[in-house]
Amino acid sequence: MPRLVLASQSPARLATLQAAGVTPEVVVSGVDEDKALADAAERFGELDPADAVLVLAQAKAEEVASRLEEARDDADPDGSTPEADGPDDEGPTDVIVIGCDSMLEVDGAIVGKPADADAARERWRSMRGGKAVLHTGHWVVDLRDDTAGGTGGTIGSTSSTTVWFADIDDDEIDAYVATGEPLHVAGSFTIDGLGGPYVERIEGDHHGVVGISLPLLRELLAELNVPWRTLRTP
Template sequence: MRRIILASASPRRKELLRQLIGNHFLVYPSSYEEPPQQGLGPEELLIRHSVEKARDVAKHFNSGILISADTSVILEGEILGKPHLPDKAEKMLEKLSGRKIQVITGLTVLDLDSKQEISESESTNVWIAKMSKEQISAYVRTGEPLDKAGAFAAQGKGAVLVERIEGDFFNAVGLPLFRLGKILERLGVSVFEEDFS
């Protein structure tokens, strides 16, 4: 059995990976700081961040398969970060109200045994419902938007803001499971056949 390492502190990614392979993986968050990168589009930037996170964690292991991801919400080419304050969350949600956004994830899978590194991106279109100021304020008061990219969680209370999704739903949560499964297959790991116990 191959050891699987998730290079992320995100509880959402941990839950999604558990859905795919059970509890049989290690969580080792990256200490990589995401510096601003000039001249890169959102997809290139998110792939760059996922690569750097993977390489940072790889220094601590000599075998296994390491999974790293970086997800952002994009509105008209602008990457929206995590609003850590309620007033910033409200402003961000006002911008998103009634709009189509993209959720893009840069995904890197590093096979530490064969030294193969595969990096790809996944993009999901999300249509956000029109929201009143009262709805936005009420949602922000739940506290859910404060540590979420784009100030909403499609898998939480924010689900009622999502009018429709085109593409991989799991990508909108933070880990594109379809693409991850395909990459693992290319590395000789089948989520159906592998014994992860």
């Protein structure tokens, strides 16, 4: 069974995978997001939101993959392959790395996590009664060696879901922001937490709003010859 490494510290992404029967290891990336976006804009020009999240997902997945490869090389300098890989090995040879990033697009502008409670309140006042698009970039890096069926592939795609918000009043917004939840998530809301009652409907994959689209991830893994069923924890 391939070992999945999630290059994200998001509890929601981890919980979504676990609910689907997959228990990944978590290795948080050290990517400077502002620099990664600036570098990409310099190379490719202005990025739209769907491309921006894909750039960051790729940067996170590849940064973690690079660290794991370095650990493998350091642990096995002669290039030999260990007979078996346990969960505590520093140099796994059967790993698939997944990076994700999410941004909310409101009226054509990208919004991430709010700077503070005032910013979260203002964002909700602008979103209430309206709609926005939640973009989540996914990037997958195949670090498996030949004996584990590795392809050496590195691929990605973006899930985009339209979200319609309830027309809530200022008191409701103040109460929601006071919970602290909107301060820690892109777009200042969740669909799977305290913000759920304020989302009237969506168009697209609701998992993508949480932060990781399971159907899209299954398709990306299939392109790397990794059937979803092989990831489920026995």
